[in-house]
Amino acid sequence: MVTMKTIATVLGVSDSTVSRALNDHFSIGGETKRKVRKVAKELGYVPNAVARGLNQKRTKTLGLVFPYSLSDPFLARVYHGIEDETLKSGYNQFVCQTGDNQEREQLHLDQLMEKRADGVIVVPASSNYVDDSSLCESVASLRQLGIPIVFIDKYLPDMDVDYVIADYERLAYELVKHLIGLGHRRIGFVGGYDCTSMRDGQRGYRRALADAGIVCEQRFVKNAVLSDSPGGWRADGAVRELAEEDGVTALLLASHKQALELLPAEHAGIERRDVVEFASLSGPGRFWLRAATARMALEEMGRMAAEIIMKYQQGGERTRRQEVVLPSELIFRKAAGDGKARPLPAEI
Amino acid sequence: MVTMKTIATVLGVSDSTVSRALNDHFSIGGETKRKVRKVAKELGYVPNAVARGLNQKRTKTLGLVFPYSLSDPFLARVYHGIEDETLKSGYNQFVCQTGDNQEREQLHLDQLMEKRADGVIVVPASSNYVDDSSLCESVASLRQLGIPIVFIDKYLPDMDVDYVIADYERLAYELVKHLIGLGHRRIGFVGGYDCTSMRDGQRGYRRALADAGIVCEQRFVKNAVLSDSPGGWRADGAVRELAEEDGVTALLLASHKQALELLPAEHAGIERRDVVEFASLSGPGRFWLRAATARMALEEMGRMAAEIIMKYQQGGERTRRQEVVLPSELIFRKAAGDGKARPLPAEI
DNA sequence: CCCCTTTACGCAAGCGACTGCGTAGTAGTT
DNA sequence: AACTACTACGCAGTCGCTTGCGTAAAGGGG
Numbered sequence: 187m188v189t190m191k192t193i194a195t196v197l198g199v200s201d202s203t204v205s206r207a208l209n210d211h212f213s214i215g216g217e218t219k220r221k222v223r224k225v226a227k228e229l230g231y232v233p234n235a236v237a238r239g240l241n242q243k244r245t246k247t248l249g250l251v252f253p254y255s256l257s258d259p260f261l262a263r264v265y266h267g268i269e270d271e272t273l274k275s276g277y278n279q280f281v282c283q284t285g286d287n288q289e290r291e292q293l294h295l296d297q298l299m300e301k302r303a304d305g306v307i308v309v310p311a312s313s314n315y316v317d318d319s320s321l322c323e324s325v326a327s328l329r330q331l332g333i334p335i336v337f338i339d340k341y342l343p344d345m346d347v348d349y350v351i352a353d354y355e356r357l358a359y360e361l362v363k364h365l366i367g368l369g370h371r372r373i374g375f376v377g378g379y380d381c382t383s384m385r386d387g388q389r390g391y392r393r394a395l396a397d398a399g400i401v402c403e404q405r406f407v408k409n410a411v412l413s414d415s416p417g418g419w420r421a422d423g424a425v426r427e428l429a430e431e432d433g434v435t436a437l438l439l440a441s442h443k444q445a446l447e448l449l450p451a452e453h454a455g456i457e458r459r460d461v462v463e464f465a466s467l468s469g470p471g472r473f474w475l476r477a478a479t480a481r482m483a484l485e486e487m488g489r490m491a492a493e494i495i496m497k498y499q500q501g502g503e504r505t506r507r508q509e510v511v512l513p514s515e516l517i518f519r520k521a522a523g524d525g526k527a528r529p530l531p532a533e534i
Numbered sequence: 535m536v537t538m539k540t541i542a543t544v545l546g547v548s549d550s551t552v553s554r555a556l557n558d559h560f561s562i563g564g565e566t567k568r569k570v571r572k573v574a575k576e577l578g579y580v581p582n583a584v585a586r587g588l589n590q591k592r593t594k595t596l597g598l599v600f601p602y603s604l605s606d607p608f609l610a611r612v613y614h615g616i617e618d619e620t621l622k623s624g625y626n627q628f629v630c631q632t633g634d635n636q637e638r639e640q641l642h643l644d645q646l647m648e649k650r651a652d653g654v655i656v657v658p659a660s661s662n663y664v665d666d667s668s669l670c671e672s673v674a675s676l677r678q679l680g681i682p683i684v685f686i687d688k689y690l691p692d693m694d695v696d697y698v699i700a701d702y703e704r705l706a707y708e709l710v711k712h713l714i715g716l717g718h719r720r721i722g723f724v725g726g727y728d729c730t731s732m733r734d735g736q737r738g739y740r741r742a743l744a745d746a747g748i749v750c751e752q753r754f755v756k757n758a759v760l761s762d763s764p765g766g767w768r769a770d771g772a773v774r775e776l777a778e779e780d781g782v783t784a785l786l787l788a789s790h791k792q793a794l795e796l797l798p799a800e801h802a803g804i805e806r807r808d809v810v811e812f813a814s815l816s817g818p819g820r821f822w823l824r825a826a827t828a829r830m831a832l833e834e835m836g837r838m839a840a841e842i843i844m845k846y847q848q849g850g851e852r853t854r855r856q857e858v859v860l861p862s863e864l865i866f867r868k869a870a871g872d873g874k875a876r877p878l879p880a881e882i
Numbered sequence: 883c884c885c886c887t888t889t890a891c892g893c894a895a896g897c898g899a900c901t902g903c904g905t906a907g908t909a910g911t912t
Numbered sequence: 913a914a915c916t917a918c919t920a921c922g923c924a925g926t927c928g929c930t931t932g933c934g935t936a937a938a939g940g941g942g
Contacts, residue, residue: 235648236587237928241897256604281629300583585898589927
């Protein structure tokens with residue numbers, strides 16, 4: 187194995203000289219630098235980032251912990267943002283997927299700690315909203331090791347952790363306002379548990395109704411249920427109830443996964459890349475039609491999260507919690523069907 | 535920072551004792567082991583894989599170099615296979631995407647070498663089939679460092695490198711045979727350059743024609759062109775020529791990307807997960823219709839590639855080149871339209 | 883010609899974990 | 913009692929690279 191020592195021996199200099207030469211240190215003569223680089227290339231020397239990492243305490247490595255695979259259109263865009271931000275500085279990322287499962291989330295966080303990632307970006311598993319103790323522990327351990335962690339899209343409200351989210355409250359507000367403008371009065375909300383994005387969304391939903399003088403009926407607000415399906419959530423039960431029992435004419439969905447389930451297949455295909463959280467759907471039709479949706483700045487979210495970590499790398503001290511809320515773009519579709527508000531089909 | 539030394543000091547033993555205790559070495563007493571583990575837990579000790587990696591020369595890390603993002607349905611399945619195989623042994627993967635670009639491919643391979651990945655799995659960028667010199671260099675460097683590399687799906691024929699591919703020749707043979715059975719006589723092949731998968735496919739295509747006593751006309755075989763589009767290849771030009779000038783009635787496509795381009799959007803959506811390389815299409819219709827396709831064992835390909843590397847990790851010497859060809863499943867659709875063979879529409 | 887400042891390197895001590903070899907201490911044998 | 917055989921650890925070197933500090937050589941000023 188050719189190391190700096192090898193090069194040093196060949197040239198009859200010390201290994202520290204080689205190190206400094208390769209790092210372009212000012213105290214090494216130009217001629218020496220040239221010779222060192224020449225020999226290094228000839229010998230096919232490849233610097234050992236593991237050894238460097240050990241003494242620099244920096245690995246130029248990021249850990250990404252995602253609930254689903256990167257074939258999820260949401261995560262894929264987030265990932266691109268992160269990659270885009272870090273590629274130029276020679277960072278690599280460990281990509282981990284948890285299957286929306288807490289145990290695996292913890293497992294991966296442990297592995298990333300052992301491997302001394304320089305930072306970790308997490309899109310938390312939904313099951314944390316039932317019991318977040320394991321995640322909290324992991325965050326504490328990361329803190330102790332001095333590894334910055336940033337949450338994306340969702341976070342645990344009472345945990346002191348940096349995060350980057352979309353402006354869910356405004357989104358929900360505008361989407362519901364749009365539905366009201368289309369004539370809808372009985373509008374359902376399918377959220378779920380105490381997830382920050384859904385909670386914020388619900389707030390916007392309520393505010394929009396209130397502003398329009400519509401009484402917000404509690405029975406119109408349902409939770410999706412956690413399931414072991416690939417998406418983690420199932421909304422069909424809630425939607426069926428809302429349509430059959432309560433005769434809602436429009437719906438606000440708090441998850442792109444939910445929206446995808448309900449959209450007609452051909453739309454799902456075409457618009458897959460656009461469909462993101464907080465789609466609002468309206469009828470009629472065999473399937474629900476999408477009245478509007480939000481195009482969240484997902485790449486930007488990834489980029490911001492990476493940027494926060496990069497700041498810490500450059501010696502930035504963590505003084506206070508970073509809370510980034512990125513504005514999203516709203517996309518309104520033409521009114522579905524004849525544009526009249528009418529009960530939605532219960533069949534999904 | 536709490537290290538083994540910290541634990542050792544607390545307990546008044548040496549750090550080597552701590553190391554052995556944590557690794558459950560036989561020469562350490564049961565009582566000592568218990569105490570060490572207790573203190574380790576209390577202090578929140580997290581082993582440093584970087585330090586371990588330096589002296590073991592094993593990082594428990596794999597590098598994956600893919601041309602596209604993991605939102606590509608092909609790669610996503612390959613990735614799942616790899617993850618599945620390596621998760622249980624505590625491996626993490628560096629996921630790198632090259633955008634089908636050689637420079638970035640080389641850049642990522644260099645990074646992976648520096649970080650001393652234990653092995654690298656590569657789905658080569660298509661541009662390597664024009665000029666593979668940079669890839670060859672990288673492979674040589676990896677060899678020198680003793681890092682095993684496995685190619686998936688495609689490989690460079692004159693390079694001594696392990697690879698896992700699908701049974702492209704048989705696939706093409708069966709698909710063409712199916713088209714012939716449907717009455718087609720003028721069957722086009724859209725491949726491209728000297729890529730192994732396409733070359734093998736073309737061999738099967740020719741053999742099927744020959745077995746049916748059909749003369750294989752050279753003008754029915756076209757190359758797709760390399761482009762900077764997301765897919766890397768563009769087939770529309772070739773397809774247009776085949777349809778307009780040569781009046782072919784059916785087509786064999788050597789890439790799932792090409793097939794996706796030509797399929798009607800709603801099918802692309804619905805069947806996205808099935809559409810893989812070597813789809814065969816036939817008309818008529820506004821769009822080409824899919825007559826048959828191959829469901830390749832993509833997860834299995836990933837798993838096999840990972841397994842090959844794991845073998846090397848366990849001290850397996852590389853004696854001879856590993857060449858794995860995995861059988862695929864063929865999926866035949868009902869004949870399109872009235873099932874009659876007729877010229878395909880040139881519009882795409 | 884001597885002293886002082888630069889320039890250009892070498893020495894050696896880490897970083898955190900692993901490991902070959904040596905050695906006290908205890909137990910068992912004859 | 914002397915010898916052998918384990919058991920249970922400690923010492924110190926190693927992995928490859930970085931870095932603070934020390935120093936010889938070269939150059940410049942008085």
